[in-house]
Amino acid sequence: MNVLTDNFPLYAEGFLGTVELTVFSSALALALGLVMASFRVAPVAPLRAFGTAWVMVLRNTPLTLLFFAVLLGLPRFGLVLPFQLFAVLALGCYTSAFICEAIRSGINTVPTGQGEAARSLGMTFGQTLGAIVLPQAFRSVIPPIGSTLIALAKNSAIAGSFSVTELLGTYKSLGELGYSAIWSFVWIAVGYLVITLAISGIFNVLESRYGVAR
Amino acid sequence: MSTALYDIPGPRARRRQLLYSLAAGAAILALLGWAVHLLFATGQFTAAKWTPFEYTGIQELLLRGLGNTLKAFAFAAVLALALGTVLACGRLSDHRPVRWTATVLVEFFRAMPVLVMIFFVFVALKAQPLTALVTGLTLYNGSVLAEVFRTGVDSVDRGQREAAYALGMRKTQVMTHVLVPQAVRAMLPAIISQLVVALKDTSLGFLITYEEFLHAGKLIAGNLDYDLPFIPVVMVIAPIYIGMCMLLSWLASWVAGLERRSPKTGAVEVAAAEPGTLLAGPAGHPHPQESEPSQRSGPKTS
Numbered sequence: 001m002n003v004l005t006d007n008f009p010l011y012a013e014g015f016l017g018t019v020e021l022t023v024f025s026s027a028l029a030l031a032l033g034l035v036m037a038s039f040r041v042a043p044v045a046p047l048r049a050f051g052t053a054w055v056m057v058l059r060n061t062p063l064t065l066l067f068f069a070v071l072l073g074l075p076r077f078g079l080v081l082p083f084q085l086f087a088v089l090a091l092g093c094y095t096s097a098f099i100c101e102a103i104r105s106g107i108n109t110v111p112t113g114q115g116e117a118a119r120s121l122g123m124t125f126g127q128t129l130g131a132i133v134l135p136q137a138f139r140s141v142i143p144p145i146g147s148t149l150i151a152l153a154k155n156s157a158i159a160g161s162f163s164v165t166e167l168l169g170t171y172k173s174l175g176e177l178g179y180s181a182i183w184s185f186v187w188i189a190v191g192y193l194v195i196t197l198a199i200s201g202i203f204n205v206l207e208s209r210y211g212v213a214r
Numbered sequence: 215m216s217t218a219l220y221d222i223p224g225p226r227a228r229r230r231q232l233l234y235s236l237a238a239g240a241a242i243l244a245l246l247g248w249a250v251h252l253l254f255a256t257g258q259f260t261a262a263k264w265t266p267f268e269y270t271g272i273q274e275l276l277l278r279g280l281g282n283t284l285k286a287f288a289f290a291a292v293l294a295l296a297l298g299t300v301l302a303c304g305r306l307s308d309h310r311p312v313r314w315t316a317t318v319l320v321e322f323f324r325a326m327p328v329l330v331m332i333f334f335v336f337v338a339l340k341a342q343p344l345t346a347l348v349t350g351l352t353l354y355n356g357s358v359l360a361e362v363f364r365t366g367v368d369s370v371d372r373g374q375r376e377a378a379y380a381l382g383m384r385k386t387q388v389m390t391h392v393l394v395p396q397a398v399r400a401m402l403p404a405i406i407s408q409l410v411v412a413l414k415d416t417s418l419g420f421l422i423t424y425e426e427f428l429h430a431g432k433l434i435a436g437n438l439d440y441d442l443p444f445i446p447v448v449m450v451i452a453p454i455y456i457g458m459c460m461l462l463s464w465l466a467s468w469v470a471g472l473e474r475r476s477p478k479t480g481a482v483e484v485a486a487a488e489p490g491t492l493l494a495g496p497a498g499h500p501h502p503q504e505s506e507p508s509q510r511s512g513p514k515t516s
């Protein structure tokens with residue numbers, strides 16, 4: 001117990017680091033995922049191919065390799081950014097592939113008749129998309145996006161090994177201070193549980209408010 | 215493509231889409247060209263950076279790394295399947311304490327980052343890197359697989375279980391002779407997809423200095439004699455990793471396609487990976503209203 005109370009600032013710093021990493025990467029992943037999903041359902045073949053390639057490659061890349069390539073590789077091209085930004089980039093791009101697939105399958109669950117009905121009422125493409133398709137897709141997309149973002153929060157632990165401040169990395173400083181490793185890990189585990197439970201709580205609220213009654 | 219988004223394009227829309235296609239194609243080609251130019255401009259294709267891959271010592275180093283990756287994957291896959299089976303049996307048990315224990319274990323290991331478990335075993339229990347990696351991967355993937363197994367067995371049509379009991383089979387017989395054979399066939403794609411995750415996660419061994427593929431790459435990349443061939447190493451390693459994972463993913467979707475056509479899995483509703491259908495009418499029936507009115511107008515309806 002006193003591992004936590006004695007080193008509360010250290011844990012708090014790590015915890016906030018993980019939260020920041022999760023929030024920023026989630027924002028990037030959602031934005032990029034939405035763009036890629038729109039590429040994948042577009043009637044323009046090159047964009048569709050690009051979206052497909054993006055998803056195929058990123059879904060089959062180990063995240064460690066991606067971190068390795070981004071954090072140590074991009075500086076070779078003269079792109080020097082803080083490590084945290086690189087970590088957000090790697091995590092966001094990796095997760096965007098999963099978000100893209102979730103959004104795309106959400107759009108595909110909207111029955112074709114809905115769009116046909118909207119168009120036969122004289123709605124433009126923008127109206128069909130904004131008033132008919134996306135609201136329906138949004139509802140069925142909430143649970144898979146929630147589990148993807150939980151996976152993102154868990155994956156952010158990898159960033160700690162690439163000298164980014166986050167929760168898992170605190171075990172090293174604690175070990176140097178001579179605390180028992182087992183107890184420091186117990187509190188790290190509790191920290192991750194808090195984050196993942198918070199995300200799943202948010203998405204449960206979202207689902208109960210907007211989700212589909214099945 | 216049958217989405218709700220577009221109609222079949224007419225002549226004008228087709229012309230416009232062709233225009234967009236050309237513009238998008240040009241933009242993507244420009245992006246690729248820029249990337250290649252950047253590679254050349256920063257001197258990633260110089261002979262000094264690529265010669266190391268000609269030495270047999272380096273090739274052996276990479277192959278040994280690949281071998282270690284596959285070894286960790288094989289151990290983790292076998293052990294995770296075993297643990298998944300045990301935990302799924304626990305969750306399906308008739309005895310409440312067993313069921314609760316299994317549930318708590320599964321939920322806990324699914325909620326923990328794999329890396330935390332690997333580091334816990336590596337640092338706190340002072341295990342060997344391979345042991346730590348395999349333990350972490352086994353615990354995480356085993357509990358995910360347990361959920362896959364459980365939902366698979368649960369999704370076998372209820373009549374199958376009832377019929378088996380009615381024939382006088384015992385609990386274990388029902389499970390091993392009726393439910394599991396049908397469930398396994400239907401679950402195979404999900405199981406293989408989870409194994410892809412395990413294969414990808416073996417690269418976490420890099421972080422605990424397990425001498426796997428990425429670790430071998432790092433050794434080569436950090437070598438000053440070869441002018442720090444970092445990008446070449448990534449260009450060699452990444453396709454191999456991605457290729458292995460894609461091969462497994464492709465196997466999963468191939469098996470899924472096979473199952474969809476097989477009559478042996480007819481009693482199992484394979485849980486789709488995507489969210490459920492939105493409206494009552496399933497998307498697979500484009501025109502359910504065509505056949506229904508005749509039935510509805512029958513004398514049965516009041």
